[in-house]
Amino acid sequence: MTDTGGEGSGVAYYFLECCQSFVLTTEWTRDDYDSVVLIESKSTEQPLGSYLSENDLSIVIKSVSVQIDCSAVERFLSYADGEVSLSQVWNHPGYDVIREHAALLGRKPTREDVSRAVDGEQTSFSGVENLTENRDQIVRLVGHVQSRESEWIDQIDKQLRRVTLDADVPNATIYLGIGYEIGIGVKSGAYINLNEPLFHRMPRQLLYAVIHESSHVLHEREHNSISRLGPRPLASNDQQAVWNTVFHTEAYATYAPLRLRQADGNMGECDHPMSEDYRVLSDETQLRDLVEEYDSFRETIRQESVSHKVLFSHLFGGSRLPYRVGCALIREVERIEGSDAVQEAFYADPVDFPEQYDWALDKYRTNT
Numbered sequence: 001m002t003d004t005g006g007e008g009s010g011v012a013y014y015f016l017e018c019c020q021s022f023v024l025t026t027e028w029t030r031d032d033y034d035s036v037v038l039i040e041s042k043s044t045e046q047p048l049g050s051y052l053s054e055n056d057l058s059i060v061i062k063s064v065s066v067q068i069d070c071s072a073v074e075r076f077l078s079y080a081d082g083e084v085s086l087s088q089v090w091n092h093p094g095y096d097v098i099r100e101h102a103a104l105l106g107r108k109p110t111r112e113d114v115s116r117a118v119d120g121e122q123t124s125f126s127g128v129e130n131l132t133e134n135r136d137q138i139v140r141l142v143g144h145v146q147s148r149e150s151e152w153i154d155q156i157d158k159q160l161r162r163v164t165l166d167a168d169v170p171n172a173t174i175y176l177g178i179g180y181e182i183g184i185g186v187k188s189g190a191y192i193n194l195n196e197p198l199f200h201r202m203p204r205q206l207l208y209a210v211i212h213e214s215s216h217v218l219h220e221r222e223h224n225s226i227s228r229l230g231p232r233p234l235a236s237n238d239q240q241a242v243w244n245t246v247f248h249t250e251a252y253a254t255y256a257p258l259r260l261r262q263a264d265g266n267m268g269e270c271d272h273p274m275s276e277d278y279r280v281l282s283d284e285t286q287l288r289d290l291v292e293e294y295d296s297f298r299e300t301i302r303q304e305s306v307s308h309k310v311l312f313s314h315l316f317g318g319s320r321l322p323y324r325v326g327c328a329l330i331r332e333v334e335r336i337e338g339s340d341a342v343q344e345a346f347y348a349d350p351v352d353f354p355e356q357y358d359w360a361l362d363k364y365r366t367n368t
Contacts (some may be wrong), residue, residue, distance in 0.1 A: 066156050066190075066214055068149055069094070070142050072177035073194055077138075080118060080131065086111050094175030097191040098125075101184040106232050109180075117179060127193045128179040137200040138178065144203045145176065152207055159211045159256050162339065163346055164218055172217045174210050182274075183209045185216025185253070187226070198272050204264060205274070211257040219249040225350050239301045239311055241351050246315050248350035251326025254278075255342075258327065277323045284364070287328055291364040294325045298354070325361070332360040 072094035078084040089095070090111040102109050102124070113123035118131070145152065160169050173189045183192045190213035192206065199206040220226060225245045229236045236242050254277055261267055261278055268279025280286050297314050300306065314321060334342045348356055 066153060066171070066210075067173045068145060068152065068176065068210070069173050070146065070176045072175045072191075073138065073142055076178040077135065086115055089114060092175075092177075093173075093189075094177045094191050097175060097184065097186055097189045098180050100186045100188055101181070101191075104186070104226060104233055106235055114179065125179055127181065127195055129195070131178065131195060134195055134197070134200065138194050141194055141199055141203055141206065142176070145206070152210070155207065155260060156211050156214055159260055160214060160218060162259060162342070163215060163252055163256050164222070164343060168218070168222060172214060174214060183213045185213035185220070187217065187220040187224075190214055190217050198270065198274065202266075202270060204266060205270070205272075208257040208261060208266070209274070211260070212253045215253040215256040216249055219252060219346075222347070223248075223350055225249070234312070235308060237305070239305055240298075242311065243298070243301060243315065244352070244354050245350040247322040247326050248348075248353045250315075250322035251330055252346055254323045254327040255330045258331070273320060277320060277327065280324050281328060281331065287324075288364045288366065290319055290321060290325050291328075291361050292366075293319055294321045294361075295365075297321070328364070329357060329360045332363065333357060336360070 072092050075084060075089055075092055079086060079089045098109065107124050109124040113125040117123045117125045117128045157169060175189060175191045176194050177191055178193060178195045180191065180193055182196050182198075184190065190210070192209055192213060194206075199209070223245075225248075226233045229238070229241060229245065234242055234246075258278070258281075266275070266278075267282065268275045268277075280290065301311075330342055330345065333345055345353065345357055
């Protein structure tokens, strides 16, 4: 949006604590005005409209891109204590995110899977191991997040704006819960499992994970890439499209917290795959090996189909090529062409992205 300026067009900011938003009033074109959503303060003080003259066009820009919701953790612990029913857990909106993500993988977790997992069985709802032993650390982690919520939301917002245009930063909810994957992000929101030991050892790692998963939410809302691949996208016969789409979203999700990690000095000192994604960025020899592996696998799926297991192992396991090579690619785009080019590449068609920006990996190719 563009401030049209002109006489008397000064900008005024009001902080409305009740909705955690900044209110920006100024003069705008009608097109600008129609492109935003108006909200009104729920305060018992003067309503927002009372600040505006009849001739003003006014907008409210939510500076907070995400909300952090801890209620799924509290409900799950209450279920483990026998204080609420399994249905109350299963019907929590955080579980809608889980179900949406599971469907992408061809899984159908049930409420009984949750119950059996809490009882110690291996089910499609994983990630609840050692819950009794970890409980105190989980409770402390929730308190840590709540005491820093404003700071964290500011950081999430700031880092996402490095990826995308300001107007496209999502208004999404990050659910902090217990169980399932370490972290997931889909169109409806994101979910992080607080029963992850990495977060207990280093709570800052949770913030990085939230930024990562928020980037996935942003990516899917912009590209609708999952729905474009069909009802079971990761099982699509078009393996090049699957590979390229996952590469694009994971590259940006890994890149999103990179600047904050650098500022914090957290670039891979922990023994964990998520930390290793960043350590390799400072190891040019390993990056050369990863790019060679990346080039080889891309050529393989150009020539022939591979098994679902092999495709998954190259996407999400082993060398984690979309995360590590993808982030290295975007970092090189930024180094050569600047931050605006990084944002521009985010809007590229995910299927075309690896070929369109392949030049950024040339420095890691021995014969280039």
